[in-house]
Amino acid sequence: MENTIWHRLSKLDHRIIYLVYTIVVAFPLIFGLGLPLPITDDVRAAYEVIKGLPPGSIMYLGCDLGATNLAECKPPIVAICKFAYELGHKIVVSGFWVDGPSLAYIWMEPAMNEIGAVYGEDYVNLGYRASMSSILDQSRYSIIEAFSDRDINGNRLSEMPIFQNLAKASEFTYLVTINPGYPGTADYIRAWRSTGDVSLIIDVPTAGMITTNGTHLQAGLTQGMIGGLNGAAQFEALIGYPAKATASMDAQGVGIFIIIAFLVLGNISFIQLRKQNELTKGGS
Amino acid sequence: MKRTLPLVLGFGAGLVMLLDSFFNIPFVNNLAQRYFMRSITVSVAWAVGIGSLNLLRIHFRNISQRRTNWMFSAWLVFVFGFMAFSGFFLVGHNQNPFYTFFYSSLQQNLSSTVYALNAYYMVSACYRSFRVRSMEAGALLVVAIIVMIGSVPLGAYIWGGFPLLQDWISKMVNDAAVRAMSIGVTLGSLSQSMRNLVGVERSYLGGEE
Amino acid sequence: MITVPDSVVAALQPLHVWLGALATLGMLSLLYRENPFYRFCEYTYVGSAGAHTLVTTFANTIKPGIQTQMIQNGQWWEILPICLGLLIYFQPVKRYSWLSRLPMGYWVGYNAGYALTMRTAMPMLTEVRRSILPPIVITSSGFDLMASINNIVFCTTVVLVMVYFIFSREVLKGRAAVLMNVSRVLIMMALGVGFGNGAITRVSLLIGRLDYLFADWLGIY
Numbered sequence: 159m160e161n162t163i164w165h166r167l168s169k170l171d172h173r174i175i176y177l178v179y180t181i182v183v184a185f186p187l188i189f190g191l192g193l194p195l196p197i198t199d200d201v202r203a204a205y206e207v208i209k210g211l212p213p214g215s216i217m218y219l220g221c222d223l224g225a226t227n228l229a230e231c232k233p234p235i236v237a238i239c240k241f242a243y244e245l246g247h248k249i250v251v252s253g254f255w256v257d258g259p260s261l262a263y264i265w266m267e268p269a270m271n272e273i274g275a276v277y278g279e280d281y282v283n284l285g286y287r288a289s290m291s292s293i294l295d296q297s298r299y300s301i302i303e304a305f306s307d308r309d310i311n312g313n314r315l316s317e318m319p320i321f322q323n324l325a326k327a328s329e330f331t332y333l334v335t336i337n338p339g340y341p342g343t344a345d346y347i348r349a350w351r352s353t354g355d356v357s358l359i360i361d362v363p364t365a366g367m368i369t370t371n372g373t374h375l376q377a378g379l380t381q382g383m384i385g386g387l388n389g390a391a392q393f394e395a396l397i398g399y400p401a402k403a404t405a406s407m408d409a410q411g412v413g414i415f416i417i418i419a420f421l422v423l424g425n426i427s428f429i430q431l432r433k434q435n436e437l438t439k440g441g442s
Numbered sequence: 443m444k445r446t447l448p449l450v451l452g453f454g455a456g457l458v459m460l461l462d463s464f465f466n467i468p469f470v471n472n473l474a475q476r477y478f479m480r481s482i483t484v485s486v487a488w489a490v491g492i493g494s495l496n497l498l499r500i501h502f503r504n505i506s507q508r509r510t511n512w513m514f515s516a517w518l519v520f521v522f523g524f525m526a527f528s529g530f531f532l533v534g535h536n537q538n539p540f541y542t543f544f545y546s547s548l549q550q551n552l553s554s555t556v557y558a559l560n561a562y563y564m565v566s567a568c569y570r571s572f573r574v575r576s577m578e579a580g581a582l583l584v585v586a587i588i589v590m591i592g593s594v595p596l597g598a599y600i601w602g603g604f605p606l607l608q609d610w611i612s613k614m615v616n617d618a619a620v621r622a623m624s625i626g627v628t629l630g631s632l633s634q635s636m637r638n639l640v641g642v643e644r645s646y647l648g649g650e651e
Numbered sequence: 652m653i654t655v656p657d658s659v660v661a662a663l664q665p666l667h668v669w670l671g672a673l674a675t676l677g678m679l680s681l682l683y684r685e686n687p688f689y690r691f692c693e694y695t696y697v698g699s700a701g702a703h704t705l706v707t708t709f710a711n712t713i714k715p716g717i718q719t720q721m722i723q724n725g726q727w728w729e730i731l732p733i734c735l736g737l738l739i740y741f742q743p744v745k746r747y748s749w750l751s752r753l754p755m756g757y758w759v760g761y762n763a764g765y766a767l768t769m770r771t772a773m774p775m776l777t778e779v780r781r782s783i784l785p786p787i788v789i790t791s792s793g794f795d796l797m798a799s800i801n802n803i804v805f806c807t808t809v810v811l812v813m814v815y816f817i818f819s820r821e822v823l824k825g826r827a828a829v830l831m832n833v834s835r836v837l838i839m840m841a842l843g844v845g846f847g848n849g850a851i852t853r854v855s856l857l858i859g860r861l862d863y864l865f866a867d868w869l870g871i872y
Contacts, residue, residue: 172566176682179565183854184861188872193595196605225553229859230852256704257553259711260536264546285711288490291765292482299475304483308715311537344774352773365593366852369845372617373624377781379774386848387855388593406858411596413561413854418587420569425583428573444749451753452760459764477728480720482761484729485736485754487712492739494701499743514694521698529706533652536703536710540655543663549703551671552696554859555678561857562682564850578839585843586850593851612844614801618808619841621782626816628775635763635771646759647752 164430167423175420182416186408193408200375201392204360204382207332208238211358213246215331216324218356220346221251221258227338228261230364233390233403235262236269238334238362239281241397243273248320249281250330252305254290254341259283259310278309278318285310290341294349297327332358337367347379360384449641455482456639498522585611672868675860782809808837 208217219239223231242249251266253259263283275281284305287293296304301324307315315321323329333356337343343361350356358381363371365386374380384393387410390403455478461467462474504515525544532538536545574580591597592608637643677692720726735754742751784802788795814823815834823831865871 170569172570173683175566175569176562179562180861183857184865187858187861188865191596193599195595196598196602198605198609225550226557226856228550228554228856229558229862230855256707260542260545260707261550263537264542264550286707287483287487288708288712289483289486291762292479292486295765296475296479296483303720304479306712306715307719308711310711311534312710312715312718314719347774348770352770364852365855366845366849368612369616369841369848370620370624372612373620373778374774376613376617376621377774377778379777386593386851387858388595388851402862406855406862407595409858409861410851410854411594411599413858414590414594414851415596417565417568417850417854418590420565421572421583421587424569424572425574444752448752448756449760450756452756452758452763455757455761456764456767459761460767463768463770478761480726480729481732481735482758483712484716485732486758487708487716488733488736489739489754490708491705492742494705495740496743497697497701511690514690517691518694518698521695522702525699525702526705529702530709531653533654535714536706538655539657539660540663541706543660543667544699545703547667547670548674548695549699551674551863552678552692553700554856555675556696557853558856558860559678559681561853564853578835581836582839582843582846585840586847589844589847590850593847610801611840614804615808615837616841616844618782618805619812619837621778622809622812622816625775625778625782626813628771631766632771635766638759639763639767646755648748 162430162434164427164434167427168431179413179416183409183413186412187406190405191408191411193411195391195395195404195407197392197396198389200383200385201389201396204384205393205396207358207360207381208241208247209245211245211247211331214248215245216248216250216320216329217242218327218330218333219249219251219262220333220335220337220342221253221262222255222342223253223261223336223338224255224257225261227364229406230387230390231336231338231362232261232265233387233401234362234384234393235265235336237390237394237397237399237401237403238360238384239266240269240273240399241393243270243275243280244397247331248324250284250301250320250324251281252284253286254288254293254345256286258336259285263310278313279320282315282318282320283310284315290345291349294327294346298350298353298355299326301326326355328355330356332356332360334360334362336362337371338364339367342367343371343374343380347374351379362389445644445647448647449644453639453641494522585615668868672864675864679860782806811837812841 219235221231221235239249251259251262253262266281266283270277270281285308287305293304302315302321305315309315309318327350330350333346333350335343335346343359343363346356346359351359359379360382361371361374361380362384363386365388368383368385371380371383371385375383384390387403387406391407394400394404458470458474458478461470462478498519501515501518503509504512505519509515525541528538528541528544529536532540535541572583574583588604588611589608591600592604592606597604597608634643638646674692674695677688678696680686681689716729721729735757738750739754740751741747741749782805784806786799786803786806788798788802790798811830811834814830815838818831820828820831
């Protein structure tokens with residue numbers, strides 16, 4: 159009885175599982191399956207909100223993320239910034255996670271240079287700041303004072319063209335918050351939505367955060383949601399700019415199905431072994 | 443005094459914030475908006491170093507006492523020193539191309555790989571440990587499978603109903619359950635804030651006198 | 652301040668992807684077994700992350716504050732909160748550790764005051780309001796069965812989950828205990844959504860790494 163396939167499966171070396179998983183996920187990543195991508199209402203809503211805003215609108219991009227979230231956060235940041243620039247919007251980036259603004263700078267620079275956006279005029283990165291609540295609160299009265307009049311590179315904000323028409327948080331037309339954890343969307347809602355300063359919020363959570371952030375969307379506290387890599391791929395499709403997120407979708411699908419397969423196989427094996435044990439006990 | 447002074451300081455700061463929010467008193471509004479908010483930003487920033495200091499303290503101790511892996515601790519201190527030196531003394535600090543090179547080539551990739559490892563552990567755990575032993579566990583498993591399938595294009599390709607089902611469960615059951623928890627958490631945080639403000643809750647001050 | 656010649660940075664650039672790939676492989680090597688290469692990468696990561704936090708806070712928050720607010724705008728009063736913040740460093744010194752309570756008390760008090768305003772109440776009240784939905788939905792085209800069912804499911808779930816957390820098993824006995832069981836299944840369903848979404852996030856992160864290795868490093872596609 160000890161040599162049945164279920165016994166052998168239950169003792170499968172975890173390294174074999176890892177290897178199988180890597181190969182199976184890598185295959186669609188390299189070769190691609192070209193599966194169609196359905197667009198969800200949440201992503202379409204985000205797209206429509208941004209598209210409907212007039213040129214000259216100012217977006218605050220809250221990059222509260224770490225390098226750990228590179229795969230899920232880089233594609234939507236690049237896609238949203240490109241789209242916003244094409245619509246004639248201005249972009250102000252900041253964040254309250256140490257890595258966030260630095261990474262946004264590294265990721266955005268090539269993309270913004272490619273489309274001809276001018277730093278300080280079309281977009282600016284304010285850099286990381288410690289203490290989210292006090293900075294956001296003070297920005298309601300003076301962004302320049304809250305951010306000590308300096309951007310990520312140490313340049314003076316007051317001398318930049320983008321700040322000629324931007325003094326306080328209520329002058330942001332909309333807020334896009336990249337949200338892989340805390341602090342994040344809920345804190346922006348508390349700081350600027352509750353006080354009536356910014357009423358348009360597009361939430362860009364990682365897939366894991368969709369679970370908690372969906373409730374903000376249902377309550378009308380946010381106006382659209384671009385969730386996870388899948389949401390980013392949908393957004394890329396909507397703006398006609400297929401990039402990394404789109405290319406990763408097939409691999410993601412296969413990766414998920416493999417998890418499900420292992421989940422089901424593990425449970426079948428468990429049930430079979432339990433049956434065998436019961437038979438052995440009954441026979442003895 | 444050792445316990446009362448922090449409480450008085452906290453009560454004062456909290457009271458100014460409350461008065462600023464609820465009343466239109468120019469003196470208080472100016473005090474809160476120009477001085478209190480700014481003082482929080484400034485004081486918090488200067489306190490960030492305590493984490494790094496603790497990290498160095500632990501690893502210096504590892505080195506001095508020749509504990510297991512002390513060589514790695516020495517390497518950590520070297521990397522810390524190298525990055526800190528580049529960041530503090532090079533023109534442009536953390537935006538200097540030399541610093542950015544090491545940050546983006548090493549730290550960015552190391553950090554994202556640490557969390558990518560979770561994908562493997564998750565597969566392994568799903569196979570070895572996730573067992574349906576009760577109705578509740580069954581509900582969790584079935585919903586998880588539907589959500590996973592419905593969220594990827596491959597699921598929609600197999601059956602167009604998966605994304606709709608996933609969307610319905612997420613919006614009707616999950617959002618509602620999270621809503622109920624969120625309301626509870628908010629009420630809890632409000633009462634906790636009140637306890638902190640009036641000094642009923644003092645555990646954050648530590649146990650000793 | 653030291654300036655690094657452009658030629659040095661340019662000379663380093665070809666190593667960028669290689670360093671990244673080695674770092675990635677080093678971390679992934681843990682999957683095979685615990686090994687010195689992994690340890691090396693792990694300690695590199697922790698050391699670098701610790702320094703980056705310090706450097707970024709200095710460059711983006713502390714330095715602009717001193718440069719602009721204090722030196723240029725003459726706001727020398729900011730020395731006071733700086734001293735207050737620095738008191739936290741007395742924490743490891745046993746005799747004076749009580750001094751570290753002062754900044755702690757100040758931050759906790761400030762944030763308590765911040766939280767007790769409409770900033771916290773408004774999202775909660777909005778959420779409460781949006782949880783009370785009409786059980787019968789009549790649209791311009793008549794009775795909307797699906798929307799009505801959805802509203803009933805949503806409201807019922809909110810109430811049942813709250814009931815589960817508010818009342819204990821001792822209160823809800825007999826037939827009422829059924830409510831607890833239904834609530835528990837609903838909570839498990841929500842956790843299932845969390846599990847599913849969490850799995851998707853992990854897979855996405857892995858894809859990001861594989862993409863880096865195959866596309867950026869090896870240039871396969």
